[in-house]
Amino acid sequence: MIMHIVGNRPQFIKLAPLYRALELSGYQQGIIHSGQHYDENMSDVFFEELGIPAPYLNLSAGGGSHAQVTAKAMVGLEKELSQSAPELVILYGDTNTTLAGALVAVKLGIPMAHVEAGPRINIKSNPEECNRITADHLSDILFCPDHVSMQNLQREGLSDRACLTGDIMYDTYLSIAGSLEGEKPQEEAIVMTWHRQENTSDRARMESILRLVERLEDHVIFPVHPRTKKCLEQYGLMERAKGIPGLEMTDPLGYVEMVKLMQRARLILTDSGGVSKESSFAGAKCLFMLDADVWEDLVREKWIRRVNPQDEDSVLEALRFAAGAKRVAVEERPRFYGDGHAAAKMVQALRERQFI
Ligand code: UD1
Ligand code: UDP
Numbered sequence: 001m002i003m004h005i006v007g008n009r010p011q012f013i014k015l016a017p018l019y020r021a022l023e024l025s026g027y028q029q030g031i032i033h034s035g036q037h038y039d040e041n042m043s044d045v046f047f048e049e050l051g052i053p054a055p056y057l058n059l060s061a062g063g064g065s066h067a068q069v070t071a072k073a074m075v076g077l078e079k080e081l082s083q084s085a086p087e088l089v090i091l092y093g094d095t096n097t098t099l100a101g102a103l104v105a106v107k108l109g110i111p112m113a114h115v116e117a118g119p120r121i122n123i124k125s126n127p128e129e130c131n132r133i134t135a136d137h138l139s140d141i142l143f144c145p146d147h148v149s150m151q152n153l154q155r156e157g158l159s160d161r162a163c164l165t166g167d168i169m170y171d172t173y174l175s176i177a178g179s180l181e182g183e184k185p186q187e188e189a190i191v192m193t194w195h196r197q198e199n200t201s202d203r204a205r206m207e208s209i210l211r212l213v214e215r216l217e218d219h220v221i222f223p224v225h226p227r228t229k230k231c232l233e234q235y236g237l238m239e240r241a242k243g244i245p246g247l248e249m250t251d252p253l254g255y256v257e258m259v260k261l262m263q264r265a266r267l268i269l270t271d272s273g274g275v276s277k278e279s280s281f282a283g284a285k286c287l288f289m290l291d292a293d294v295w296e297d298l299v300r301e302k303w304i305r306r307v308n309p310q311d312e313d314s315v316l317e318a319l320r321f322a323a324g325a326k327r328v329a330v331e332e333r334p335r336f337y338g339d340g341h342a343a344a345k346m347v348q349a350l351r352e353r354q355f356i
Contacts, residue, residue: 007033066127170339173278
C-alpha cells in the first residue's frame with residue numbers, strides 16, 4: 001500500500017491530483033491526516049471539493065506548539081506505520097506534519113517520496129525551511145516544482161534522487177480553473193492572505209501590515225487564516241482591522257472560492273508560499289510580505305516583489321508597484337512551474353525507479 005501523510009490546507013491541494021493518478025493506475029492507497037489543520041474550512045472542505053477520499057485515520061495533532069504538534073503526530077504515525085507497513089510513504093511540502101512523517105518513516109525503513117522538494121530561502125530560523133531540508137535529505141525520491149529547486153538539491157548533493165515534475169499545485173489549479181470557465185468575471189480587487197509565524201508573532205509587525213493595507217486605499221479581500229484571527233484578537237487589533245475602509249475580511253475559503261478570488265485579483269498581497277506562486281497561474285502580480293525569495297524566477301521577472309511593512313522606503317515602493325498592477329492575460333503570464341501534468345510524471349518516476 002502507498003501511504004499519503006497530510007495535515008495542512010496546502011497539502012490537501014497537492015494530494016488530490018497524485019491520489020487520482022495513482023488510483024487510475026490501480027494502486028492501493030491510504031491517507032493519514034495528522035489533524036494539524038482541523039477546522040471544517042481548513043480541512044474537510046478540500047476533501048469534498050477535490051474529491052479526495054476521507055482519511056482512514058486522523059491523529060488530532062493540531063493546535064499546539066511546534067514540538068507538541070510534531071511529537072503527537074510522530075507518536076501516532078509510528079504506531080500506525082509500523083502496523084500497516086506501507087511500501088511507500090508520500091510526504092508533501094514543509095509543515096510539521098511533513099517533518100513528523102519523515103522522521104518516523106525513515107526510522108521504520110519505509111521508502112519516502114517528497115512532493116515539492118527543493119525550494120530554499122536560506123533562513124535557518126524559518127520553521128518551514130527546517131522541515132523541508134529535513135524531509136528532502138531523508139526522502140528517497142524528490143519531486144521538484146521548478147529548475148531552481150533542482151539546482152538547490154544539486155548543491156546539497158541530492159541530484160540522484162531529484163526529478164523535475166513541475167508543480168502539482170498547478171495540476172489542481174488548472175482542474176478547478178477549467179471547471180470555472182464561462183463564469184461571469186467579478187469586479188477586480190486586491191486579495192490578501194497572511195499567516196506566517198514571522199508576521200503573526202509580533203504586535204508591531206501585525207499593525208504595520210494593517211497600516212500597509214490602509215494605505216493601499218482599495219478594496220482588499222482577506223480570507224483570514226485562524227492563526228491570524230487569533231493573533232489579531234490577542235493583540236487587540238481586530239477592531240482596528242475592521243475599521244479599515246475597503247478591507248473585507250472573510251472566513252478561510254475552500255479552494256474553488258479561492259481560485260475564483262485569485263481570478264478577480266489585480267494584485268495579491270501575501271506571505272504564503274503557495275499563494276505567491278499561484279498568483280502567476282491566476283494572472284495577478286504579487287507583493288510578498290516575508291524577507292525571503294521563495295520563487296526566484298518570479299522575483300527575477302518582477303512578478304513577485306518583496307515588501308517589508310515596517311520599512312517606509314519598502315512600503316513606498318510597494319505602493320507604487322500596487323498602483324501599477326493590472327490583471328495579466330493568460331498568454332502573458334510567466335510559466336516556470338511545468339505543464340499541469342506533475343502527478344502523471346510522479347507516477348511514472350515512481351514506477352521507473354521501482355518504488356511502486
Ligand atoms: C502551518 C505550517 C505552514 C503552512 C500553513 C498552511 C508548520 C510549521 N507551519 O502553519 O508551513 O504554510 O500551515 O496553512 O507546520 N488553527 C485553527 N484551526 C485550524 C488550524 C489552525 O484554529 O484548522 C490555529 C490554531 O490556533 C493553531 C494555529 O492556528 O495553533 C497555527 O496552526 P499551525 O498548523 O501550527 O500553523 P499554521 O500557521 O497553520
Ligand atoms: N487557500 C485556500 N483558501 C484560503 C487561503 C488559501 O484554499 O482561504 C489555498 C491557496 O490558494 C493555496 C493554499 O491554500 O493553494 C496555500 O495555503 P497556505 O497559504 O495556507 O499555505 P502555504 O502555501 O503558505 O504553505
